[in-house]
Amino acid sequence: MASTSTTAPSSSTSPPSPARTTVGAAARGAPRSLSGLLPFLRPYRGRIAAAVVFLVLAALATLAFPLALRNLVDAGLVNTDKGAQTMALRDHFEALFAVAVALGVFSAARFYMVSWLGERVTADLRNAVYSHVLRQSPQFFETTQTGEVLSRLTADTTLVQTVVGSSLSMGLRNAVMGVGALAMLVWTNPYVMSVVFAAVVLVVLPTLWIGRRVRRLSRDSQDRVADSSAIAAEVLNAVPVVQSYTAEPREANRFQQATENAFQVAIKRSRARALLVAFIIIANAALLLWGLYRGTGAVLAGKMTAGHLGQTVVYVILLAGAVAVLGEVYGDLLRAAGATERLMELLSSRSPVTDPAAPKTLPLSGQGLAVEFDQLRFHYPSRPDQPALQGFSLRLAPGETVALVGASGAGKTTVFQLLQRFYDVDSGLDGSPAGHVRLNGVDIRDLPLATLRAHIGTVPQDAVIFSASAMDNIRYGRPDATDEEVIGAARAAFAHDFLTALPEGYATFLGERGVRLSGGQRQRIAIARAMLKNPPLLLLDEATSALDAESERMVQAALDTAMQRHTGRRTTLVIAHRLATVQNADRIVVLDHGRIVEEGTHGALLAQGGVYARLAALQFAA
Structure with a gap:
């Protein structure tokens, strides 16, 4: 995802990265290709x-x-x-x-x-x-x-x-x-x-x-x-x-x-x-x-x-x-x-997303991270004629919880991907970036990728479970965590009860892609993994989408509690299709075709009678 250098394998003597040369068409399959x-x-x-x-x-x-x-x-x-x-x-x-x-x-x-x-x-x-x-x-x-x-x-x-x-x-x-x-x-x-x-x-x-x-x-x-x-x-x-x-x-x-x-x-x-x-x-x-x-x-x-x-x-x-x-x-x-x-x-193959030549440090405070999106313009490489974001600007104060809502394809997930530098914003005609993403005032392209992503925790909509035990799956968020810390994160995500009911408890092998678990159980393990990491910036992409109503209330309460850090508040950015889960957000931002069309609290947006009010009327009426 990041560096273009090839990490040499571990051995008694590690080989260097091979030269980045693409074999010419005339040499395809020739014995001299073995020079690689x-x-x-x-x-x-x-x-x-x-x-x-x-x-x-x-x-x-x-x-x-x-x-x-x-x-x-x-x-x-x-x-x-x-x-x-x-x-x-x-x-x-x-x-x-x-x-x-x-x-x-x-x-x-x-x-x-x-x-x-x-x-x-x-x-x-x-x-x-x-x-x-x-x-x-x-x-x-x-x-x-x-x-x-x-x-x-x-x-x-x-x-x-x-x-x-x-x-x-x-x-x-x-x-x-x-x-x-x-x-x-x-x-x-x-x-x-x-x-x-x-x-x-x-x-x-x-x-x-x-x-x-x-x-x-x-x-x-x-x-x-x-x-x-x-x-x-x-x-x-x-x-x-x-x-x-x-x-x-x-x-x-x-x-x-x-x-x-x-x-x-x-x-x-x-x-x-x-x-x-x-x-x-x-x-x-x-x-x-x-x-x-x-x-x-x-x-x-x-x-x-x-x-x-x-x-x-x-x-x-x-x-x-x-x-x-x-x-x-x-x-x-x-x-x-x-x-x-x-x-x-x-x-x-070279990744277009690379570490900066002169990396900067990320200034931290006990009040979380300030996040700023400044006039972003972005097209996915596979869809160069269809803008995913255009003129997108948004600022999150440290410790603030902001929800992104809108129809599918509005650009919500794109915001998450740009924030984690899975992609970089478009370049202008002069090669300069089309917009900036900053954390505490530092452009994320000036931060090492490992530093940037170490300060971000993500709970995806489709929870990823590895072919390992429940303990190892949660500990993936912080490999050096103790068993007690893992169990504490599981309790906070309301996963402890069903995990202890498994045949071998936390040591139970969960199968490939977690086939032994329900969708809601997989989701709660993913939430526990993010809680264990305890990052200053939390990204929730429909984190409760696979939960039933009762579990959703419990996990929503756990997520609200998780926003509190040891020395301050955690900045949280939420993607939500179910508006009931984000009514208590500090702000709700409505996206449409890559642009912000409305912004405010739940009550204020309802009073405006715009896009958000229509979405809310449809969902709450249903």
Whole structure:
């Protein structure tokens, strides 16, 4: 909602925020998109260096195997003295075993190091993306579906983990082995090497050409999976509504269509990768058979020893295997590049609401906060042609209770959102703000977001209950509160009785979104949460809308009491559709189409016979 900086995840060494660069259209899904992972890899340079050392040692041990095999064949099997031959064979087999032991130890060390890196970097990346998304303003969520964000946090980071923790290491190891095998072929048989090199080029070029299509399809496949995840997240959060409209078949069909689209794109990607794999296997087999054919002819002609042939064949096999693995790794890199690109797009998103460069302090007094709205003009980004507020000016004295009333869409909730800096007011032609919101004379844009919101408590119309216990839900308002303070807030909100009646009392798990509670019970927990926070400025958005008449009277009395602070009064701004709940407010402000049309006490507004009087006549008559 605020800062554009990416909070690095907690670890032994925290990675810095990745550079805010948007991947260009030409580079979409290209392997160089993996460069976005560099800020997350950099803190673990020591482990990466150790992994590279073990990787190179394992590759060298593999390359040493053909040399030991050649010595076994040429020196251990041609000796005519049986005793000497037995001793030579034992020495050569011991050398082969030593190579195998070294290969096993170095490979195990490499596997552990790269697996640790994969898990660590993936955890850091998930933490950074999640932390960054939490700081985005509501404008971000107007265009980004929650299900898509979840898909990127799970499926895309899993692909990155596969590459960092496995594929990249395998690719580097086989690259070292391939280069080493080529070098040994140059040393042992330059002619064979020159032909092999030409054959490798003939394999690599078509591989790159096919890989471009795999890259595009990989990105498309991940996007389609994210689409289906977004549909599922949206529908599962509204199951009662779906079932009440008997829309289960429609929603199942919509999800099925999305998954079918993802399946079709995945099949195209798999078909392209299958073509790539088939080409690499056939080309490598041809390369290997050609090497065997030429080497066998050389042995028959007496130009090469059997050991030399065995060594050459093994190096050709190693080279062919390295090329094959590199082809597979290249496909994984293409998929991970698309995933990394999508994650970097999230990390590169900038919130339009940011902390000030030179923050000011908020002067406080024991009499609450003075709130001033000065000539506000605001349009929601998704509705640029429809003003939500225009010329809105209002001042709340410290400790005053002011109610905002009006028809739906009049701009009441917008006032709350601007006051909490979920959005900023519009800018004029010269870039200056279209209006100001001030607390105790300080423009809220000059305050750190954490400071601003720490002094505001909100009770929303739709109470939010987390998947936790009742105690934890209330303590969310002030994490350091004691159990006694939590219980005291619950008593003040008239929630104590029903909470103690739950199976485990305050420790009872309330279920996802509080499904185990009634609407009124959820509302009272939200009120208790705000009371526990005890802020100098309280925002009530239809805080009693979900309560029955009796509970409403009790909670209304509790809210009236909560307006008193320890050293003075609390400033309160109330949104109300039910006018009976705000008759005792110090002032009532009537909004219509983003403008203030009436202002005064309940009695004064009734006497005017205007908009408020008509609303009151309708409600009280009903």
